[in-house]
Amino acid sequence: MADAALFEFLHTEMVAELWAHDSDPSPGGQKMSLSVLEGMGFRVGQALGERLPREMLAFREELDVLKFLCKDLWVAVFQKQMDSLRTNHQGTYVLQDNSFPLLVRMASGQQYLEEAPKFLAFTCGLLRGALSTLGIKSLVTASVAALPACKFQVVIQKS
Amino acid sequence: MADAALFEFLHTEMVAELWAHDSDPSPGGQKMSLSVLEGMGFRVGQALGERLPREMLAFREELDVLKFLCKDLWVAVFQKQMDSLRTNHQGTYVLQDNSFPLLVRMASGQQYLEEAPKFLAFTCGLLRGALSTLGIKSLVTASVAALPACKFQVVIQKS
Numbered sequence: 001m002a003d004a005a006l007f008e009f010l011h012t013e014m015v016a017e018l019w020a021h022d023s024d025p026s027p028g029g030q031k032m033s034l035s036v037l038e039g040m041g042f043r044v045g046q047a048l049g050e051r052l053p054r055e056m057l058a059f060r061e062e063l064d065v066l067k068f069l070c071k072d073l074w075v076a077v078f079q080k081q082m083d084s085l086r087t088n089h090q091g092t093y094v095l096q097d098n099s100f101p102l103l104v105r106m107a108s109g110q111q112y113l114e115e116a117p118k119f120l121a122f123t124c125g126l127l128r129g130a131l132s133t134l135g136i137k138s139l140v141t142a143s144v145a146a147l148p149a150c151k152f153q154v155v156i157q158k159s
Numbered sequence: 160m161a162d163a164a165l166f167e168f169l170h171t172e173m174v175a176e177l178w179a180h181d182s183d184p185s186p187g188g189q190k191m192s193l194s195v196l197e198g199m200g201f202r203v204g205q206a207l208g209e210r211l212p213r214e215m216l217a218f219r220e221e222l223d224v225l226k227f228l229c230k231d232l233w234v235a236v237f238q239k240q241m242d243s244l245r246t247n248h249q250g251t252y253v254l255q256d257n258s259f260p261l262l263v264r265m266a267s268g269q270q271y272l273e274e275a276p277k278f279l280a281f282t283c284g285l286l287r288g289a290l291s292t293l294g295i296k297s298l299v300t301a302s303v304a305a306l307p308a309c310k311f312q313v314v315i316q317k318s
Contacts, residue, residue, distance in 0.1 A: 006166055006236060009206045013199040014173060040172040047168045077165060 004079050011102060014040070015118050034117060038125035045129020048073070052133070062156060065134050066093050073130055091156035095127075096149070103148035116144040120152075127152060163238050170261060173199070174277050193276060197284035204288020207232070211292070221315060224293050225252050232289055250315035254286075255308070262307035275303040279311075286311060 018033040070082035074097075083098045102119045106112055120142035128140045137157040144150045177192040229241035233256075242257045261278045265271055279301035287299045296316040303309045 005207065005210060006203070007169065009203040010166065010169055010173075010199070013202055014169075017195060017199060036176060040169070040176060043172055044165070044168040048164065051164060 007077065008101060008105075011119075011122060012105075014122070019118065034121045037118070037121035038128075041122035041125020041127075042129035042132070043125075044122075045126040045131075046133050047129075048076070048126075049130045049133025062091075062136065063087065065131065065136060066095070066154065068134075069127060069130060070095055073127075077126065091158065093154040093156075095152040095154065097152075098149045100148050100150045103144070103150060106147055108147040112147060113144060116147065116150070117142070120144070120150060124152065127154060166236065167260060167264075170278075170281060171264075173281070178277065193280045196277070196280035197287075200281035200284020200286075201288035201291070202284075203281075204285040204290075205292050206288075207235070207285075208289040208292025221250075221295065222246065224290065224295060225254070225313065227293075228286060228289060229254055232286075236285070250317065252313040252315075254311040254313065256311075257308045259307050259309045262303070262309060265306055267306040271306060272303060275306065275309070276301070279303070279309060283311065286313065 015037070018036060066085060066087070070085050074080060074082045078097075078101045080097075080099075080101070082095050084096045085093060086096075087093045100120075100123075102123065103116060106115065106119070124140040124142050128138055131138045131140075131154070137159060139155045139157060140152060142150055142152045174196070177195060225244060225246070229244050233239060233241045237256075237260045239256075239258075239260070241254050243255045245253045245255075259279075259282075261282065262275060265274065265278070283299040283301050287297055290297045290299075290313070296318060298314045298316060299311060301309055301311045
């Protein structure tokens with residue numbers, strides 16, 4: 001039995017469920033489902049963040065927090081590390097996963113690219129939620145150029 | 160980080176989400192949300208079942224299948240075994256978990272008992288789905304007498 005698969009299967013069902021019961025197929029309705037998923041991810045990320053050992057909550061440097069997400073959080077959720085982390089040193093970070101587990105099972109090909117956002121919204125929320133627990137307000141968006149690789153862009157919101 | 164917690168948090172969010180967006184607070188609406196959750200559980204259970212090693216799919220005895228759910232499936236999903244398994248040897252099985260993880264975080268007390276079904280529907284589906292992959296049609300219901308203990312009743316449907 002693979003308990004890692006449990007999260008993947010459940011995530012797939014969640015996406016399917018939200019789109020199946022979405023009575024509004026317009027772009028507005030789509031946006032609503034995406035924001036529901038993002039919100040669920042945010043709260044799960046916050047909750048995961050609250051279980052961190054205390055010393056981790058005392059990170060001083062933004063970059064250390066991001067590195068932590070790319071290693072520990074990613075391994076805990078996806079059993080792999082993020083493949084790369086880049087920053088412009090001005091509060092914008094680009095996290096790249098060359099083989100994002102929630103996209104791996106999708107057929108590849110240009111025509112499936114438009115389906116990808118459904119499978120990224122929850123994880124964008126998850127990153128934003130974990131950052132929030134670590135004291136960092138952010139905006140997180142994701143983009144896909146070629147399946148199953150994707151990039152998460154984290155823009156820190158200075159208060 | 161605890162990845163085991165991921166499933167619990169996600170499950171909690173799913174329940175909250177289904178009830179938050181349930182515009183119909185009547186018993187009929189409640190029933191609808193419960194059946195959505197049960198259906199998601201069923202498909203996740205089926206999918207988990209499909210990842211079983213082949214030799215497990217060749218179980219001959221019903222009782223062996225049930226024992227397998229109580230041990231391996233429960234450990235994979237909840238990191239613990241079921242506490243007891245009883246049967247009338249006529250196709251009805253009662254699986255008891257004295258400290259069911261999805262109920263543990265709920266405050267205890269008679270007044271919370273009526274909330275319990277929300278937190279059991281997904282798992283009823285999960286059991287029914289796993290049994291289905293193993294070739295057994297069943298009806299699965301759950302009941303709670305004292306939180307956080309609960310009983311799952313599996314009634315095998317002879318074809």
